[in-house]
Amino acid sequence: MVDLSHVKLHYFDFGNVPTDCGRGENIKLLLEDAGISHEYILHKWQDWPKVRDEWIASGYTAGSLPVIETADGKRYSCTTPIARLLSRQLGKYYGKNIDDEHLVDSVADLAQDWYYRFAFDSWLRPDNREKHLQEDVPFHLQRLERYYELRDGPYVLGSEISFADFQTYHMITDEKLKPKDLPPRLAALVRTIEERPNIAKYMKKWSKSQ
Structure with missing residues (x-):
């Protein structure tokens, strides 16, 4: 099971572009609709390479965003796989067969x-x-x-x-x-x-x- 008691959603800070832009918002909408407690963390472009390299060194292989980080410290990447994982854990948003x-x-x-x-x-x-x-x-x-x-x-x-x-x-x-x-x-x-x-x-x- 994945610990969804509190989730951190990581995505990019696009500067002048509204924060609802880009693929992170797909996950944000699901989290909001499901009522999952979460924090939305936006990484500035100039800061992301350092964060990415630290994550890769610690075993996070994708090196891309969006990412969700669960309460027990696990990280999951890629838009649709994240949405699929959340849906399976919640038992909804993915149909019945x-x-x-x-x-x-x-x-x-x-x-x-x-x-x-x-x-x-x-x-x-x-x-x-x-x-x-x-x-x-x-x-x-x-x-x-x-x-x-x-x-x-x-x-x-x-x-x-x-x-x-x-x-x-x-x-x-x-x-x-x-x-x-x-x-x-x-x-x-x-x-x-x-x-x-x-x-x-x-x-x-x-x-x-x-």
């Missing part, structure tokens, strides 16, 4: 595909941003919409939320898309997630801190 798990994993993987394009064209090559919005974003929206049409409900599993829903939702917010910009099922997903009590509370608190 192997078909559910495959569906959740597929959508999480597609959301990560989208993130790679977003990061490349929004941060590394900002001059490509308009082309990204016109070509890449519609492609990813349409592909994910097809998955959300498979079952009757706002989430990819239907009425049960999964960690993949947080990843899809966060890509939409990272791109700064509004419900009017989205196909019907994804628009419903955004509205439903933002109405979840712990997420609504978190978003209200986060908006006041910016």
